[in-house]
Amino acid sequence: MVGAGLAGLRASTALRERGFDGDLTLVGEEPHGPYDRPVLSKEVLTGDRSVTDTALPVPPGLEARWLLGRRALALDRTGRRLRLSDGTVLDYDGLVIATGATARPWSGPGAVPESGIHVLRGRGDALELRRALVEGGPLLVVGSGFLGSEVASAARALDVPVTLVGSARHPMERAVGPVVGSVLAGVQQAAGVDLRLGTTVTRFLGQRSIRGAVLSDGSRVGARTVLLALGARPSTGWLRGSGLRLREGASGGVVRDRRGRALAVGGGPVPDVVVLGDASAAPNPLPLDGTPAHLDIGHWSEAVDHADTVAAALLGQEDPGDAPVPSFWSDQFGMRIRSVGLPQLGDLTRVHEHDPERHRLEVSYHRGRRVVGALTVNRTSRLAAHRERISREWRRSAQARSPDRADLPPR
Template identity: 40%
Template structure:
């Protein structure tokens, strides 16, 4: 009997299982996950979940009943420890699963700074337990230090400031978000912190933590000491590929895949944060750690896995969003050094920035530009010219003036 094994019971894994059934796959499906919870939404853990009035229950991606109705076997609380591709077996801490095809969707793991192993009060935000601990600490109050000026760190800082807490963000780079949106955009977005009372300390690193049992302060490389009752580490993540080291799969900043999400080993596909795949739209390899990509990749990988003769490439325009201090940041595509502000102004409450490559539009960044962003995403997907994107921007400005 055919058996699809999916390792990773988060968004990519759940959508993979559902897509296999919708494709008509009649074999067995096993969804392996190392957490005991039913699959739940992760992006909300650093957003709505941490808000003072936010819901304390996770957003589940599917119910136990729905998964049973699809005849999907859940193997929760099991950690994959080895993949034997010759035998076509996934080995977990509880046993083995033979597969005829499989999807790797193990995601990524947050990077923790050494020195905090025996201290309470130092957290990352990745799992439901992580977010519950951070929310409880925020509700208790005190001084908050966020290490890392990226999107998750900014979301935590925003939630803390809404409670009136003292917040400091420590960022090793001179400008936050350089790799994500470039230096100019990173500086503009990060100016929100000062407007809402968050201290941003750039160009300095963390050399240690102080405290007896519970964190009391963070020591910086420039000699400063920042008092802390809660420390949240948001310095990035690594693809969860440690269990695949001896599998024979090609690994390079994730599981290397072609445009069909096929790995270097027959019958094995990858999706979500762990997948490093060739995106034909931009003719480059990408690894995207965002909600929409995980959902789409999971579904495409499973369909390709169970119907390889009908395999289709996964092509997408990357999209992500982040909420800071009541404002929404959205980005589509890729950045370049050739950009133009086509609506509003950097540093104001609203702006739209377009990124250009040659004669084409390849990216767009908005602050409070929800009515604009998806139109630009479609234009990038359709390989519209930069001139067409400028025309659309002009029409939006005219509508705002005369509408």
Template identity: 45%
Template sequence: MSAAEAGIFVVGASLAGLRGAEALRRQGYAGPLTLVGDEPHLPYDRPPLSKHVLSGELDADGTALPHLVALDAQWRLGSKAVGLDRVAKRLRLASGDELAYDRLLIATGAQARPWPATDGPLPSGIHTLRGRDDAAALRSALAVGPNRVLIIGGGLIGCEAASSCRDLGLPVTVADPNPTPLARVLGSSIGAVITERMQAAGVDFRAGTQVEGFEADAAGRVCKARFAKGGEIETNLVIVALGATRDTAWLEAAGLMADETGLACDGACRALDARGRPAPGIYAAGDVARTPIPLYGGRSLAFEHWGNATAQAGHAARNMLAAEDDQREYHHLPSFWSSQFGVNIKCVGLAEGADTVAVVQGSRAAHRFLAVYGREGRTIAAVSFDEARWLPAYAERIEAGAAFPPILGATDQSIKDTGPPGFPEPRSR
């Protein structure tokens, strides 16, 4: 097969990969199109996995994403990409197959960060939650009725899993090295509200607590977890929710600028080589793509957000089909949402690095409010807890680089609780 016949390959068959492939077709690409995915499943939606699937409201195989465009594509599912020859334009799969390509869209997403390697095998009963198979296995384990679920990590996945487990009536402990849940995302000032919601729901939240290791019973199943500062807890089901990592070693070996934080891209979503130059014909989108964000001083960041995956995939597809002198810069305001412990949380912008947060509507005591973050006199993020009516207006202020304090004279506004957001010290690398 010649390079001209090879067409476009989308490596990664999840949300960004599917929407990127659809965008290529929608924008007029009629050539050969192949989607390569390491999982055996057609693209599916991940947000329900930690909510509806764990609670039993939805089967794992009921999360398939709708196809919005007739793709007329070849699917290579259950085929992990492991090598790339950029000179010969060939993609190597774990099966040993080598495939010729014309252009590539890298959309391989992120993987759950596993428990750190130990000298021996881990006990059974220790789970991570990222993919459909993870959710199905964890749902089956929860249905048995464990004596206590231990969740390690108080980020979004850890919090949502804890909420789902409590909905099932299971005893839950969350161990987090930070002072509150979501402290690194929203700061401990707002994170304290999540602590209150957790505790009201019956979760045993252990702040400033790190798990050091596990003990197994005679059958090899986890029965205890040991804490780094002493003490232990009995548990026969553990969920490791320590964030995400990216499988990019094969891209780095191909001379691209990549590490576990993602594949570095320029503003047009073009993958960068090890010297920081755009790699011809290779683009990236979704969780794996680390792109500069103009709103935040050009910081190069990767986002694990649903909205970014769809928007960036469409933008990358557009640039893949455009001329070299018509490469447009990707602009995106980060956002996410989460439902947990009876509250709908929505956030726009990046709160990390803020020096001030102000509650501008509602109150933290009522667990219903809108809070706005500022940095050096500029509005950079806003978060709502069941109080999202004014969130679009604040999104506009963030994109405009508006001054902080934010909107004045808004309906039901009562600016109060202004103070430091309480972000933990950055992790050392």
């Protein structure tokens, strides 16, 4: 098991529940066991929870060997060997790749000051950013996606001045589209966030410590702290040369089939290697015109919902076929944002309810005549019907592509 986070823990648990009684080893790059990442950008930053509260419980009887503080360096598929950063070489009969993702570093123009620049991916990152916010602002958030918006919300809860810079026209537009993004923009502005959208950072100010930034529209913003919320990239670089297929060349997730089996370069599934979580590129369950064949989903549900599926595949057992459609959530600015399906595939958004005073919203996403996703704000109970409709669409799509019901997408 390469990866000792949520995905690795869930896959290990599923293997034991399915009767695997052999040796089980979990390799983790971080020095501590699995923990809950989503709360890092929310309750941990606001101080409502400590990082120690984020630890995930390890089921009794897991009987696993934990090799923490070490990372995988290379995979020898022919010899079934894994080489670690401390020189350890591990033999395996079956391999689970659950190495997650890392924060994208700054790749824009100009140098980055020595201090005051943060990313947020792990527990240590959250602690450092929390300390910086407690010391006061202003905070500059570079990136207007989920993470940037959540951190902006946490900072405003601490009464820290926030400027949020993003190249898109609306916050979280890539994930939720312009209709929902415009609603979120209004909420953020009402909360006191200085939105600078449709612009980018061209230069940071300060050499040793950050003082601010120059934007592409020529304006300047001051900052004592900067969060780079530029997205994440799958931690799969160690697999270069292994013969496994990576999406987008050598920088994407491991391309997998519907059961989680890794695909070989130029070939089919590798029976003794499975992948799940942020390190994987999942097959598109609704491959309509103009949509990619595989997707880096990157949500918590990808790690949880497919654990039993990959365990069954690795053990050569029947596909359980009961994993739900993808889902994601975000709590920010007093809003409970919940979504199912794949809204990013939609080219039409239909608004079913919009109550600005109560911050309530219900929308569905469509491509052609097919529904591909749905999202609610403070209307979570409305999602069940959308989830079932999306599931039916995906089953019909699978049946149209192949008469073999064993090849159906997750339900």
